[in-house]
Amino acid sequence: xxxxxxxxxxxxDAGVLAAVADSAVxxxxxxxxxxxxxxxxxxxxxxAQPFLKVTLPPGASIVSVDVAGEAGKPALGADGTRxxxxxxxxRPSGPYAxxxxxxxxxxxxxxxxxxxxxLPKMDVPxxxxxxxxxxxxxxxxxxxxxxxLDRGTNDVAIDLRRGGVGSVSRSDVAALKGHIQxxxxxxxxxxxxxxxxxxxxxxxxxRTAITGADGAFVLASVPSGPVTLTAALSGxxxxxxxxxxxxxxxxxxxxxxxxxxxxxxxxVAAETAEVRRAPGSKSKDDKQVQPSQxxxxxxxxxxxxxxxxxxxxRAGTSCHFVKPLVVDQETMLSLGYRRRx
Numbered sequence: 001x002x003x004x005x006x007x008x009x010x011x012x013d014a015g016v017l018a019a020v021a022d023s024a025v026x027x028x029x030x031x032x033x034x035x036x037x038x039x040x041x042x043x044x045x046x047x048a049q050p051f052l053k054v055t056l057p058p059g060a061s062i063v064s065v066d067v068a069g070e071a072g073k074p075a076l077g078a079d080g081t082r083x084x085x086x087x088x089x090x091r092p093s094g095p096y097a098x099x100x101x102x103x104x105x106x107x108x109x110x111x112x113x114x115x116x117x118x119l120p121k122m123d124v125p126x127x128x129x130x131x132x133x134x135x136x137x138x139x140x141x142x143x144x145x146x147x148x149l150d151r152g153t154n155d156v157a158i159d160l161r162r163g164g165v166g167s168v169s170r171s172d173v174a175a176l177k178g179h180i181q182x183x184x185x186x187x188x189x190x191x192x193x194x195x196x197x198x199x200x201x202x203x204x205x206x207r208t209a210i211t212g213a214d215g216a217f218v219l220a221s222v223p224s225g226p227v228t229l230t231a232a233l234s235g236x237x238x239x240x241x242x243x244x245x246x247x248x249x250x251x252x253x254x255x256x257x258x259x260x261x262x263x264x265x266x267x268v269a270a271e272t273a274e275v276r277r278a279p280g281s282k283s284k285d286d287k288q289v290q291p292s293q294x295x296x297x298x299x300x301x302x303x304x305x306x307x308x309x310x311x312x313x314r315a316g317t318s319c320h321f322v323k324p325l326v327v328d329q330e331t332m333l334s335l336g337y338r339r340r341x
Contacts (some may be wrong), residue, residue: 019049019085019124022095022209023181023218024326026119026131027294029302029312032138034106037310039298040119041099041212042126044085051075051082052098053123055330060104060120063306068096097212101298101306109139112338117146119331126326127220128179133333134295137315138340145334148321179324180219180245182253184211184231191215191293192233192257200228214293223247231255291318 021042028038044052054074056062065072065083075082083100106115119131131148135141143150184195195211202225209217224247232238236257245251295318302312323331 019046021126034108036104039101043095045095055080055121064101066099115335117333129323131321133319136313144336146332178247179250183215184255195233
């Protein structure tokens with residue numbers, strides 16, 4: 001009678017992530033007095049974590065918290081500040097938004113010098129951190145250090161229209177392996193929040209996201225191969241596009257939605273902060289200094305909603321940075337600045 005000998009081994013139990021953030025979007029307004037107002041928005045998938053532990057930079061304090069659209073109250077612990085999350089299991093099937101804003105004092109700007117900036121350490125893994133820094137108009141800045149990457153794009157337009165409705169353009173984003181990020185607008189270039197994004201990958205899996213107030217979304221860990229992306233919002237005709245994705249060449253998708261045959265009232269408000277270039281600067285720099293809607297939204301909140309007094313810059317220069325896969329570490333940036341003559 002045939003026999004079979006088996007050697008069985010028992011391995012120690014491995015931990016399972018209690019919570020994870022697909023992405024984090026940070027926006028920092030810097031004043032000439034050195035004060036910095038930063039807002040961080042995360043898309044959290046939570047399984048068993050009651051709080052998000054945040055280690056703020058020295059001298060910083062939280063001024064507002066928002067969890068899934070409702071105001072929250074942070075708690076101060078001996079080892080850091082805790083931001084409440086939804087009760088574990090309340091929303092087990094999808095991510096939700098968590099945001100907090102904090103104020104930090106620093107050294108006033110001189111004629112020239114260096115500015116050291118740090119984002120808080122958070123106790124959840126983050127797939128992608130995007131950081132926009134908005135500095136006063138009378139200073140020019142350059143990156144001199146840190147562990148972030150300058151976000152640069154090299155647009156390559158491709159037509160993915162289906163039935164003549166909308167279009168999708170694509171561009172490469174440096175050093176963000178397996179990531180697709182993008183922005184959704186209407187035909188008048190108005191930003192569209194609340195758009196449901198679904199991406200069907202070649203292995204049969206799906207990645208989903210909801211666009212934020214700036215119309216932006218991020219999809220992480222997308223495998224190589226043919227993918228199908230669908231964008232849908234009530235009142236608009238859904239947009240569907242198919243293309244080949246190489247996870248070694250992350251991409252930016254700009255999606256345009258057209259009004260549907262049966263429309264519903266949709267209000268889209270967009271406003272652009274004033275941007276002034278130094279005399280003699282060239283128009284090719286426009287992309288580097290143009291602030292996003294995140295800057296405009298934070299300016300509005302600081303002016304009329306947040307319980308802080310801060311003379312936020314109304315005109316200036318935006319710098320954009322990214323850092324993929326942040327796990328229990330600080331995101332750091334060093335800028336050299338010089339007063340414009």
